[in-house]
Amino acid sequence: MKTILIICIAFLGFSFKQDVKPQLVTIKTSAECGECKERIESKLNYTKGIVFSELDFKTQVLTVKFKPTKVTLEQIKQIVSDLGYDADDVKANVDAQKALPLCCQPHGMSK
Amino acid sequence: MKSIFTIAFFLISFAGFSQLKGVIYGKAVNETRKHLHNAKITSLITKEFVETDEHGVFEIILGKTLPDTLIFSTFGFRNDTLIVTNKDRFSIIEINLYENQILEELVISYKKTTHSISKLKTLHVEELGEGELRKAACCNLSESFETNASVDVNMTDAISGAKKIQMMGLDGVYTQIQMENIPYMRGLESAFGLGSMPGTWVESIQITKGTGNVVNGYESMAGLVNLELKKPQSMEKFYFNAYGNRFGRGELNSHGKLNVGKKWQTGLFGHASGLFSEVDNNKDGFRDIPMSKNASFLNRWNYSGKRMEAQMGVNAYYESKEGGQTGFSASRTPNLYGVTIENKHVDVFAKTGFLFEKKPYQSIGIVYNLKYQTTHAQFGKRIFNGEEKRGYINAIFDGIIGNTNHGIKGGLSFVFVDLTQKLDSLTLPRIEYVPGAFAEYTFKGLRFTGVVGARGDYHNLYGFQFSPRFHGKFSVTEKLDLRFTAGRGFRVPNVIIDNISLLATSRNWVIEKNIEAEVSWNLGGSIVQEFKFFRRKANISIDFYHTYFENQLIVDRDIDMNNFYFSNLTGKSYSNSFQTEISLPVLPRFDVRLAYKYLDVKAEYGGKMQQQVMIPTQRGFVNLAYKTRNKRWEYDATLSVYGKSRLHMVHFSPTEHSTDNMSKVYPILNAQITHVFKKWDFYIGGENLTNYKQKDALVDPQNPFGSYFDATRVWAPIQGVNVYVGVRWKLKSEKS
Numbered sequence: 001m002k003t004i005l006i007i008c009i010a011f012l013g014f015s016f017k018q019d020v021k022p023q024l025v026t027i028k029t030s031a032e033c034g035e036c037k038e039r040i041e042s043k044l045n046y047t048k049g050i051v052f053s054e055l056d057f058k059t060q061v062l063t064v065k066f067k068p069t070k071v072t073l074e075q076i077k078q079i080v081s082d083l084g085y086d087a088d089d090v091k092a093n094v095d096a097q098k099a100l101p102l103c104c105q106p107h108g109m110s111k
Numbered sequence: 112m113k114s115i116f117t118i119a120f121f122l123i124s125f126a127g128f129s130q131l132k133g134v135i136y137g138k139a140v141n142e143t144r145k146h147l148h149n150a151k152i153t154s155l156i157t158k159e160f161v162e163t164d165e166h167g168v169f170e171i172i173l174g175k176t177l178p179d180t181l182i183f184s185t186f187g188f189r190n191d192t193l194i195v196t197n198k199d200r201f202s203i204i205e206i207n208l209y210e211n212q213i214l215e216e217l218v219i220s221y222k223k224t225t226h227s228i229s230k231l232k233t234l235h236v237e238e239l240g241e242g243e244l245r246k247a248a249c250c251n252l253s254e255s256f257e258t259n260a261s262v263d264v265n266m267t268d269a270i271s272g273a274k275k276i277q278m279m280g281l282d283g284v285y286t287q288i289q290m291e292n293i294p295y296m297r298g299l300e301s302a303f304g305l306g307s308m309p310g311t312w313v314e315s316i317q318i319t320k321g322t323g324n325v326v327n328g329y330e331s332m333a334g335l336v337n338l339e340l341k342k343p344q345s346m347e348k349f350y351f352n353a354y355g356n357r358f359g360r361g362e363l364n365s366h367g368k369l370n371v372g373k374k375w376q377t378g379l380f381g382h383a384s385g386l387f388s389e390v391d392n393n394k395d396g397f398r399d400i401p402m403s404k405n406a407s408f409l410n411r412w413n414y415s416g417k418r419m420e421a422q423m424g425v426n427a428y429y430e431s432k433e434g435g436q437t438g439f440s441a442s443r444t445p446n447l448y449g450v451t452i453e454n455k456h457v458d459v460f461a462k463t464g465f466l467f468e469k470k471p472y473q474s475i476g477i478v479y480n481l482k483y484q485t486t487h488a489q490f491g492k493r494i495f496n497g498e499e500k501r502g503y504i505n506a507i508f509d510g511i512i513g514n515t516n517h518g519i520k521g522g523l524s525f526v527f528v529d530l531t532q533k534l535d536s537l538t539l540p541r542i543e544y545v546p547g548a549f550a551e552y553t554f555k556g557l558r559f560t561g562v563v564g565a566r567g568d569y570h571n572l573y574g575f576q577f578s579p580r581f582h583g584k585f586s587v588t589e590k591l592d593l594r595f596t597a598g599r600g601f602r603v604p605n606v607i608i609d610n611i612s613l614l615a616t617s618r619n620w621v622i623e624k625n626i627e628a629e630v631s632w633n634l635g636g637s638i639v640q641e642f643k644f645f646r647r648k649a650n651i652s653i654d655f656y657h658t659y660f661e662n663q664l665i666v667d668r669d670i671d672m673n674n675f676y677f678s679n680l681t682g683k684s685y686s687n688s689f690q691t692e693i694s695l696p697v698l699p700r701f702d703v704r705l706a707y708k709y710l711d712v713k714a715e716y717g718g719k720m721q722q723q724v725m726i727p728t729q730r731g732f733v734n735l736a737y738k739t740r741n742k743r744w745e746y747d748a749t750l751s752v753y754g755k756s757r758l759h760m761v762h763f764s765p766t767e768h769s770t771d772n773m774s775k776v777y778p779i780l781n782a783q784i785t786h787v788f789k790k791w792d793f794y795i796g797g798e799n800l801t802n803y804k805q806k807d808a809l810v811d812p813q814n815p816f817g818s819y820f821d822a823t824r825v826w827a828p829i830q831g832v833n834v835y836v837g838v839r840w841k842l843k844s845e846k847s
Contacts (some may be wrong), residue, residue, distance in 0.1 A: 034149070034162075043743040046789040052741035065740075102186040 030086040133204035144471035150185035253305040260706035260732040267612035278334040279688035280712035287331035309382040322598030332600035343376035350622040356835035359388040380409040401434030423461035448815030456484035483487040490614035500648035502527040518553035573628040590641040604664040615822035618847040623678040630661040647696040668759035669717025673698040684714035729754035748782040774826040792839040
């Protein structure tokens with residue numbers, strides 16, 4: 001009960017501040033090398049609504065801060081997928097993935 | 112009990128660092144072996160990994176549990192593993208990876224470090240990368256060193272606006288400047304050459320303190336500066352830059368590349384700039400900055416074949432400057448005091464490298480260079496004309512003795528110079544032929560690396576010259592490097608052009624008849640300690656260098672107030688330079704660099720040992736750089752504080768002369784903001800933001816043809832705050 005209340009409050013907080021407060025999320029990707037980092041960050045950092053994006057390719061975790069009024073989490077995941085990488089539950093766009101250099105293919109670094 | 116001790120002992124020894132170095136080569140079918148970039152070396156136990164640098168070199172810290180297995184992997188090559196044991200600590204290994212059956216592409220990428228001291232090099236080399244060069248967007252080489260404490264850039268006189276570099280408090284002529292290991296900015300060009308290289312063409316700069324390797328020639332006495340220009344293999348497909356500043360200076364730069372067939376690539380570079388309006392903010396009747404026109408062009412080619420690699424290019428340059436009294440024009444106003452300078456050069460260069468298929472560690476490289484240049488300079492009524500033809504060839508053999516721990520280089524060089532300097536009625540012609548031979552041995556040990564080299568050159572005018580050099584590096588721990596250097600250098604002074612800015616006075620020049628070659632010995636050392644600052648890489652360095660001149664062209668401004676005396680060194684002349692620098696990433700993406708420099712540059716001037724004029728004994732330096740998390744905003748600020756320097760005494764009237772012959776302490780603050788878009792960069796910046804101006808830069812500006820006029824007592828900026836804006840547009844080459 002208590003947690004539900006907290007969640008409710010949290011939601012309230014968000015709904016009030018939605019247009020001002022950017023959201024910070026982490027997305028698990030299939031990217032695993034410096035080249036992938038470059039590709040993902042350079043795409044996302046120039047996308048409207050995204051404050052910053054950072055990929056730690058050792059853990060494959062992408063951290064994104066974005067303004068929910070301008071871009072949604074789903075859109076971000078879609079961008080990552082279109083680049084050829086998995087983003088949480090969204091699978092990578094197959095064609096884009098095939099076009100990636102070898103190191104950026106799934107498990108490319110351990111091949 | 113005993114076993115506990117043994118275990119404890121083992122633990123201690125394991126807890127110490129255990130470092131392993133190596134080189135990774137790749138061998139593809141039908142191709143020669145080459146260094147592998149960004150190959151991955153993974154420890155099986157710790158799962159930690161490192162990547163090789165652009166030369167295939169890596170350093171890995173081994174884990175505490177040994178033996179461990181290292182996995183070497185990269186794309187398109189079969190993986191390899193190596194079991195490393197306790198005994199392998201500190202050793203150097205060589206790994207060959209073989210191509211996969213299917214030819215898969217190899218992706219080459221490298222990290223862009225902006226400013227660093229190379230850990231692997233034996234010599235103390237400071238590397239200024241693209242990011243560092245971008246911090247000072249304007250305009251040419253003289254600004255490229257603004258964010259750096261090792262090299263000082265000074266204005267030579269208050270009228271021509273010419274700038275010269277200094278290292279260790281010694282004039283730029285004692286620093287050998289090279290463009291991709293080809294001699295650059297020598298002879299006539301040493302006076303005004305800094306302006307001849309547009310900053311946007313430069314990919315990186317390497318600054319070596321002390322004498323350089325013998326391979327590069329005999330002229331590096333205080334240091335060696337190498338410029339790497341952008342190369343067709345790696346540069347942008349198309350690049351465009353426009354710049355404008357508050358004083359009306361405008362600049363356009365552009366370059367692009369083209370693949371011609373499979374083996375040839377070419378890059379085209381163009382530059383045009385100018386200042387067309389008169390600026391006299393201090394109202395002394397003289398232009399603060401000369402009006403100028405400038406154009407430069409470069410076309411370079413790259414060929415990469417199976418056994419041969421070649422690069423060649425042609426560069427043409429034109430510059431014309433008009434400074435002096437406001438309203439001056441060379442053709443129309445003969446009564447006004449003016450300075451006109453016109454420089455032209457054509458430069459053809461080529462480099463060829465041959466590889467041996469069966470001996471991948473061997474190569475032969477040949478460097479060729481032909482240059483023609485002219486300089487015309489007029490300071491008031493004094494006219495200088497110079498013409499220079501230069502030819503250069505340097506052939507280098509690179510190989511090993513037994514194994515790669517013992518490297519050897521050897522070769523032959525030939526320099527031809529035909530230089531004529533004419534000042535009014537004086538003509539100084541000179542033809543030089545300098546055949547030379549050199550050899551260098553490199554020992555790569557576990558912790559110690561040493562380079563011993565020597566070269567002998569036979570100079571047709573100054574006889575045989577022997578230049579021994581020594582460089583050593585000792586890694587005390589994996590984070591602490593000690594370096595030492597010692598060596599001899601020599602050069603032939605070009606009396607007039609080396610000192611041409613001293614024509615901007617009413618003083619006479621008194622030149623001794625037989626000016627000898629300049630010979631110096633330099634020795635020094637440095638300590639570089641890396642450390643972690645909240646898990647971020649930081650480092651601190653301390654270096655000290657002593658340069659001692661056996662002979663030097665001494666320009667004595669202190670004997671009397673009517674003449675400058677040029678003579679061979681009779682007493683002692685030396686320079687001591689101490690510098691300490693700390694580079695600290697205070698916050699993520701926020702770097703602070705602090706430096707302090709002490710210079711003691713003395714020779715006999717005016718009959719007593721005293722500090723060379725215009726050399727501040729102390730200099731402090733702070734550089735702050737911040738990048739936002741999305742890398743789209745870059746902020747940079749540099750504050751330099753220059754200490755007092757000695758000035759020469761000047762007359763104001765027959766009875767009056769200057770009493771305060773010291774400059775003042777002054778700050779220079781530069782700052783820049785860059786906003787990066789996908790294809791566009793915009794930048795806005797300011798120079799000399801504290802608006803410090805030297806008020807008495809000109810002595811007696813009312814009577815420039817009178818006997819008290821002097822424009823060489825300049826030690827600080829004349830113009831105040833400068834504000835500039837610029838834009839860059841680039842099209843990256845497509846990644847395959």
